[in-house]
Amino acid sequence: xxxxxxxxxxxxxxxxxxxxxxxxxxxxxxxxxxxxxxxxxxxxxxxxxxxxxxxxxxxxxxxxxxxxxxxxxxxxxxxxxxxxxxxxxxxxxxxxxxxxxxxxxxxxxxxxxxxxxxxxxxxxxxxxxxxxxxxxxxxxxxxxxxxxxxxxxxxxxxxxxxxxxxxxxxxxxxxxxxxxxxxxxxxxxxxxxxxxxxxxxxxxxxxxxxxxxxxxxxxxxxxxxxxxxxxxxxxxxxxxxxxxxxxxxxxxxxxxxxxxxxxxxxxxxxxxxxxxxxxxxxxxxxxxxxxxxxxxxxxxxxxxxxxxxxxxxxxxxxxxxxxxxxxxxxxxxxxxxxxxxxxxxxxxxxxxxxxxxxxxxxxxxxxxxxxxxxxxxxxxxxxxxxxxxxxxxxxxxxxxxxxxxxxxxxxxxxxxxxxxxxxxxxxxxxxxxxxxxxxxxxxxxxxxxxxxxxxxxxxxxxxxxxxxxxxxxxxxxxxxxxxxxxxxxxxxxxxxxxxxxxxxxxxxxxxxxxxxxxxxxxxxxxxxxxxxxxxxxxxxxxxxxxxxxxxxxxxxxxxxxxxxxxxxxxxxxxxxxxxxxxxxxxxxxxxxxxxxxxxxxxxxxxxxxxxxxxxxxxxxxxxxxxxxxxxxxxxxxxxxxxxx
Ligand SMILES: NC(=O)C1=CN([C@@H]2O[C@H](COP(=O)(O)OP(=O)(O)OC[C@H]3O[C@@H](n4cnc5c(N)ncnc54)[C@H](OP(=O)(O)O)[C@@H]3O)[C@@H](O)[C@H]2O)C=CC1
Ligand SMILES: CC(=O)C(=O)O
Ligand SMILES: [Mg+2]
Numbered sequence: 001x002x003x004x005x006x007x008x009x010x011x012x013x014x015x016x017x018x019x020x021x022x023x024x025x026x027x028x029x030x031x032x033x034x035x036x037x038x039x040x041x042x043x044x045x046x047x048x049x050x051x052x053x054x055x056x057x058x059x060x061x062x063x064x065x066x067x068x069x070x071x072x073x074x075x076x077x078x079x080x081x082x083x084x085x086x087x088x089x090x091x092x093x094x095x096x097x098x099x100x101x102x103x104x105x106x107x108x109x110x111x112x113x114x115x116x117x118x119x120x121x122x123x124x125x126x127x128x129x130x131x132x133x134x135x136x137x138x139x140x141x142x143x144x145x146x147x148x149x150x151x152x153x154x155x156x157x158x159x160x161x162x163x164x165x166x167x168x169x170x171x172x173x174x175x176x177x178x179x180x181x182x183x184x185x186x187x188x189x190x191x192x193x194x195x196x197x198x199x200x201x202x203x204x205x206x207x208x209x210x211x212x213x214x215x216x217x218x219x220x221x222x223x224x225x226x227x228x229x230x231x232x233x234x235x236x237x238x239x240x241x242x243x244x245x246x247x248x249x250x251x252x253x254x255x256x257x258x259x260x261x262x263x264x265x266x267x268x269x270x271x272x273x274x275x276x277x278x279x280x281x282x283x284x285x286x287x288x289x290x291x292x293x294x295x296x297x298x299x300x301x302x303x304x305x306x307x308x309x310x311x312x313x314x315x316x317x318x319x320x321x322x323x324x325x326x327x328x329x330x331x332x333x334x335x336x337x338x339x340x341x342x343x344x345x346x347x348x349x350x351x352x353x354x355x356x357x358x359x360x361x362x363x364x365x366x367x368x369x370x371x372x373x374x375x376x377x378x379x380x381x382x383x384x385x386x387x388x389x390x391x392x393x394x395x396x397x398x399x400x401x402x403x404x405x406x407x408x409x410x411x412x413x414x415x416x417x418x419x420x421x422x423x424x425x426x427x428x429x430x431x432x433x434x435x436x437x438x439x440x441x442x443x444x445x446x447x448x449x450x451x452x453x454x455x456x457x458x459x460x461x462x463x464x465x466x467x468x469x470x471x472x473x474x475x476x477x478x479x480x481x482x483x484x485x486x487x488x489x490x491x492x493x494x495x496x497x498x499x500x501x502x503x504x505x506x507x508x509x510x511x512x513x514x515x516x517x518x519x520x521x522x523x524x525x526x527x528x529x530x531x532x533x534x535x536x537x538x539x540x541x542x543x544x545x546x547x548x549x550x551x552x553x554x555x556x557x558x559x560x561x562x563x564x565x566x567x568x569x570x571x572x573x574x575x576x577x578x579x580x581x582x583x584x585x586x587x588x589x590x591x592x593x594x595x596x597x598x599x600x601x602x603x604x605x606x607x608x609x610x611x612x613x614x615x616x617x618x619x620x621x622x623x624x625x626x627x628x629x630x631x632x633x634x635x636x637x638x639x640x641x642x643x644x
Pocket of ligand 2: 246247248358500546
């Protein structure tokens with residue numbers, strides 16, 4: 001049967017009568033209703049497949065005709081009859097949420113997947129009932145980008161730029177992605193760190209339309225149904241957070257949604273995954289953030305975080321439902337979970353699902369790439385270095401473990417031996433053997449024999465690291481003393497201040513270069529502008545997992561990988577390191593610029609896919625001959641399509 005009661009989008013509906021929207025103009029006249037074929041259980045049928053068939057089209061037309069009749073009752077005396085009862089409706093009066101679904105005319109202009117705005121050509125304006133809905137000018141995609149960039153640049157406040165970009169994403173997806181691809185270095189700090197951090201802090205106030213799925217404790221027992229409410233069926237990548245450790249900003253509860261949304265827009269712009277294949281998810285189990293719990297604009301569950309069995313059950317239901325709904329090969333990226341859950345989730349689902357923890361694994365891969373590249377600048381192999389971390393959580397121990405793995409492979413030594421050159425400091429000081437009993441499990445491998453040291457500067461003086469890495473989530477911990485100590489030990493100290501957003505960075509680029517008299521090789525998690533020091537310009541690099549996860553995910557997808565393996569992380573690091581050019585090295589950079597990121601992502605994807613084939617974890621057979629070309633050919637293009 002045809003129902004007027006349910007809302008669904010027909011933009012993916014295969015053409016009926018050769019037209020993309022299914023109904024003729026006369027059929028659409030006054031069209032304001034959704035036409036959804038209901039299954040026997042009353043649920044809508046395949047919402048992305050052929051919703052309208054020839055047999056139910058007749059019914060749809062009849063249904064529409066009855067509405068056209070209603071619309072015809074416009075009153076002559078200036079008023080229009082309130083046929084929908086909108087003027088008289090009150091909250092306690094039950095009404096049906098009728099909605100529009102046909103992607104042509106006014107609706108087409110509001111469909112972000114197909115809207116082209118002023119770029120609709122004359123023929124399309126005729127064929128798709130756009131006449132009068134647009135001003136006469138027809139402009140190119142490029143001009144649209146120039147205009148939007150001009151608009152965005154007028155805003156002084158980064159959050160305004162962020163909101164303008166989110167509005168654009170909802171209005172015209174292809175324009176959003178073209179802008180992001182063409183101006184990646186300028187826009188990355190807006191849609192991603194640091195601005196996305198502020199957006200999450202204020203997400204309740206700026207929230208307009210759902211950009212992803214919210215799965216809260218209220219949905220326990222119904223997660224599969226919730227997944228089915230998402231309009232797209234062919235999901236390939238899910239980024240999921242529970243909002244407990246959003247960047248270095250702590251527990252932002254449900255408002256962490258900005259992170260999966262931002263990460264997935266990078267999956268598309270940087271890694272070429274189709275936007276419709278991306279699903280942002282926030283699991284809401286409450287928040288321990290008292291300010292948010294008191295905030296009238298907070299959009300999440302107003303309760304303290306569920307833990308233990310209640311937490312585990314919701315997560316398990318989600319993981320099971322994802323596999324059931326999207327199959328074995330959907331990639332689930334865990335993002336910004338607190339470390340007391342992150343390691344356990346990765347271990348629990350690593351053998352049953354295609355899962356990847358970006359904070360543990362993606363960060364590790366990007367830092368290892370930078371260190372491999374840095375060999376050219378400092379003339380040392382990885383095994384020649386001594387590493388000291390401030391912060392021994394997901395990022396810190398994740399990076400440490402991958403460095404140790406690479407050293408052990410390079411030197412043919414055991415992992416235990418390789419770990420000996422790596423030291424970590426947490427909030428209580430240097431991690432040493434005496435503390436082993438009280439350490440969380442992921443810190444234990446790093447508890448080497450040494451006297452207890454509380455202060456970082458003293459740890460630097462005692463351990464004499466050649467590489468100092470900040471993963472504490474706490475800003476300004478690389479003080480003048482600390483940087484000067486690094487500079488007194490090393491001709492070219494490697495200093496990576498990875499914590500995000502900028503406010504949490506362990507030091508600024510200016511501090512690193514100034515306090516080391518311009519000798520530091522510096523990169524940070526959030527971007528810093530170039531710095532003038534001693535008559536020279538220093539260009540800081542950005543050590544951010546955004547270099548890795550888009551290409552990594554693309555590699556898994558093109559190979560049809562079913563599991564993530566640590567050797568794939570090493571393969572991604574090698575690919576990224578190999579993209580650093582002599583020109584980059586000459587500027588002191590250990591990462592290539594983001595402006596070439598799609599090319600870089602294709603290289604990473606090819607290396608990761610190749611490793612998946614080698615490990616027998618790939619299911620897409622036969623293996624494409626040229627994986628780089630294949631990866632490039634699979635990438636989403638933001639070019640407009642021409643409509644019949
Ligand atoms: N650049 C990038 O690509 C990435 C950056 N990050 C950033 O790294 C930061 C940390 O993330 P993550 O590892 O997941 O967080 P975790 O919470 O897992 O780890 C934080 C670690 O820092 C330690 N710490 C906290 N305060 C201090 C302090 N004052 N002195 C010394 N150590 C301290 C904690 O110690 P204790 O264990 O004692 O509490 C803990 O070991 C965040 O800001 C995040 O944004 C994360 C992933 C990627
Ligand atoms: C970059 C990132 O993943 C983080 O800061 O958490
Ligand atoms: Mg993260």
